[in-house]
Amino acid sequence: MRRDFRIFATAMTVLSFTLILLLGAYCAGLLGSLTGLGGGVVVIPLLTLLFGVDFHYAVGAALVSSIATSSGSGSAYVREGITNVRLGMFLEIATTIGAVTGAFVAVWLNSSVIAVLFGLVLLLTAAMQQRRKSDHDGVVGSETARRLRLFGTWPQRDGTLKPYELRNVGGGFGVMYVAGILSGILGIGSGVLKVIAMDGLMKVPFKVSTTTSNFMMGVTACASAVVYVQRGNIEPGIACPVLIGVLFGALTGARLLKRLDVRLLRQVFCVVIVLVAINMIYNGIKGNF
Amino acid sequence: MQLRIARTLRWGVGIACALAAVGGCIYLVQHGAEPMKDYSHFSYGALPEGFENYTTLRGILRGVSGFTAYGWIQLGVLALLLTPVLRVLLSLVDFLRQRDWLYAAITAAVLAVIILNSVAP
Numbered sequence: 507m508r509r510d511f512r513i514f515a516t517a518m519t520v521l522s523f524t525l526i527l528l529l530g531a532y533c534a535g536l537l538g539s540l541t542g543l544g545g546g547v548v549v550i551p552l553l554t555l556l557f558g559v560d561f562h563y564a565v566g567a568a569l570v571s572s573i574a575t576s577s578g579s580g581s582a583y584v585r586e587g588i589t590n591v592r593l594g595m596f597l598e599i600a601t602t603i604g605a606v607t608g609a610f611v612a613v614w615l616n617s618s619v620i621a622v623l624f625g626l627v628l629l630l631t632a633a634m635q636q637r638r639k640s641d642h643d644g645v646v647g648s649e650t651a652r653r654l655r656l657f658g659t660w661p662q663r664d665g666t667l668k669p670y671e672l673r674n675v676g677g678g679f680g681v682m683y684v685a686g687i688l689s690g691i692l693g694i695g696s697g698v699l700k701v702i703a704m705d706g707l708m709k710v711p712f713k714v715s716t717t718t719s720n721f722m723m724g725v726t727a728c729a730s731a732v733v734y735v736q737r738g739n740i741e742p743g744i745a746c747p748v749l750i751g752v753l754f755g756a757l758t759g760a761r762l763l764k765r766l767d768v769r770l771l772r773q774v775f776c777v778v779i780v781l782v783a784i785n786m787i788y789n790g791i792k793g794n795f
Numbered sequence: 796m797q798l799r800i801a802r803t804l805r806w807g808v809g810i811a812c813a814l815a816a817v818g819g820c821i822y823l824v825q826h827g828a829e830p831m832k833d834y835s836h837f838s839y840g841a842l843p844e845g846f847e848n849y850t851t852l853r854g855i856l857r858g859v860s861g862f863t864a865y866g867w868i869q870l871g872v873l874a875l876l877l878t879p880v881l882r883v884l885l886s887l888v889d890f891l892r893q894r895d896w897l898y899a900a901i902t903a904a905v906l907a908v909i910i911l912n913s914v915a916p
Contacts, residue, residue: 521827524819562837570872577804577878595886595902602908609912613839654897724879725905731876732913735869738842738850742868743832746819749875753812 520743523557528747530556531571535755538575540768541775542716543631544723545571545752546694550624551782554795559744561617561795566739568693569731571752576695576724578756588717590658593672593710597682597703598722602729604686609730612691613737621790624692628783631698632776639712640705647671651708660714670711678708690730695723800885807878811871818867825864880909 518526534548546568553559553567612620647657651672659667685699697719704715734740789795832843847854849869858866883906890899 518831519827520829520831521823523831524823524827557834559834560837562839563834570875573875573879574808577808577875577882591886592898595883595898595905598883598905599901599908602905602912606908606912725883725909728876728879729909729912735872735876736850737839738846739837740849740869740872741834742818742849742865742872743822744834745872746815746822746868749815749871750812750819753808 524743524747527552527557527744528751531748531751532755532758534571535575535578535752535757536759536762537755537775538571538752539578539756539759540763540766541772542720543697544695544720545575545756546692547628547631547779549748549752550692550694551786553744554621555782555785561620562739563741563744565612565620565691565693566734566741567744567748569727569734570740570745570749572689572693572695572727573724573731574749574752575756576720576727578753578760588660588714589721590656590710590714590718591721592654593656593658593704594718594721596654596656597679597700597718598725600679600682601686601689601700601722601726604683604688605690605726605729606686606733607683608687608690608692609733610690611687615691617795618790618793620691621786621795623688624694625783625786625790627688627692627694627696627698628779628786632779632783634698634701635772635776641711641713642670642705642709645671645673645709648673648675650675658714660711670714672704672708672710674707674709678703681707686726686729689723689726693727693734695719695727697723800882803881803885804878807874807881811875811878813871814874815868815871818864818869818871821862821867822864880906883909 530552531545531549534545534552537548538545549571550564550568553564554561651657654675656675657669657671659669662668681699681703685696685703688694688696688699697716700719700722701715704710704718705712710718731740842850848858848863849855849865855866855869855873859870860866883902887899887902887906890902
């Protein structure tokens with residue numbers, strides 16, 4: 507098996523590996539919370555491409571960082587009342603069952619398949635970042651959504667609360683199941699599918715769908731994480747620097763987000779994601795992992 | 796209630812971080828100078844030696860009482876995993892208190908999926 511694409515290929519000590527990974531995980535948490543994609547998107551390429559770590563360990567580390575980002579930056583949003591807790595909880599039925607399915611399927615997949623899948627999710631993520639962010643004014647909600655009492659309000663700039671309605675509950679629920687499966691296989695929050703479901707299909711205002719997606723990420727990751735611990739995918743020597751680094755990175759990111767304009771950063775990050783995705787798919791197809 | 800959820804999250808995350816940091820210090824003191832472990836291959840059938848020290852609850856707790864690095868780090872990971880579960884549990888209490896039976900049932904279903912998947916072999 508060739509691994510000549512990794513950068514830190516020579517023998518390192520445990521100390522230098524831990525410190526470099528700690529620094530990398532901090533950047534991952536920072537970028538993950540600034541761009542809203544979660545830490546796992548950066549942690550996986552960091553471990554596999556730079557350190558030559560097996561994908562199965564990287565997925566375990568990504569799960570840890572998904573929960574850390576969600577819990578680390580999520581508390582701020584719940585307090586501001588943007589998150590639709592009912593909607594999140596209802597859709598979590600789909601994502602948690604999906605995550606269990608994904609963790610079950612993951613045993614049969616080898617690293618190359620996981621790499622190609624990860625690359626495709628990254629490409630989709632980059633494409634979705636180019637979309638116009640819509641508040642979906644004047645959506646008439648469906649009867650199912652009304653019965654499930656999924657409508658909500660969200661705070662505007664001037665401090666008033668604006669009500670919104672939503673529709674296509676079944677379609678959203680289905681896409682969420684797929685998002686859960688991907689999260690169970692890849693360990694990342696697969697926020698892109700969650701936003702497709704809520705923003706694209708159910709017509710939830712953009713800000714509400716991103717914060718609700720972040721709210722759901724931790725719970726979804728949790729549904730498959732215990733299985734990953736039992737299978738040995740979560741290795742303490744990797745998990746420790748990732749947990750601490752991502753957590754502090756996410757905290758810094760949540761604080762910076764309040765006064766920073768991140769549009770340029772998101773654009774640059776988008777290009778980087780596409781490059782990493784191409785790398786993953788190419789090496790995956792050639793069987794280099 | 797929302798405030799309580801936010802506070803729980805912050806505490807859970809803080810405890811997880813502290814536990815992992817203790818484990819990390821032990822790890823670096825004992826093994827810091829050794830060459831990096833080979834993480835380049837993973838297979839479900841052949842885990843590294845001593846894997847039960849970080850994959851089973853009994854192994855982890857034994858490690859914690861024996862002050863091993865892996866025990867403490869993995870206890871931190873478990874604390875982190877419990878944070879979202881606690882959040883769901885608090886939401887359940889909240890819905891029950893509001894007499895919102897539909898959402899109490901939905902929340903209970905989410906909780907059941909997580910717990911069943913965790914205890915089933």
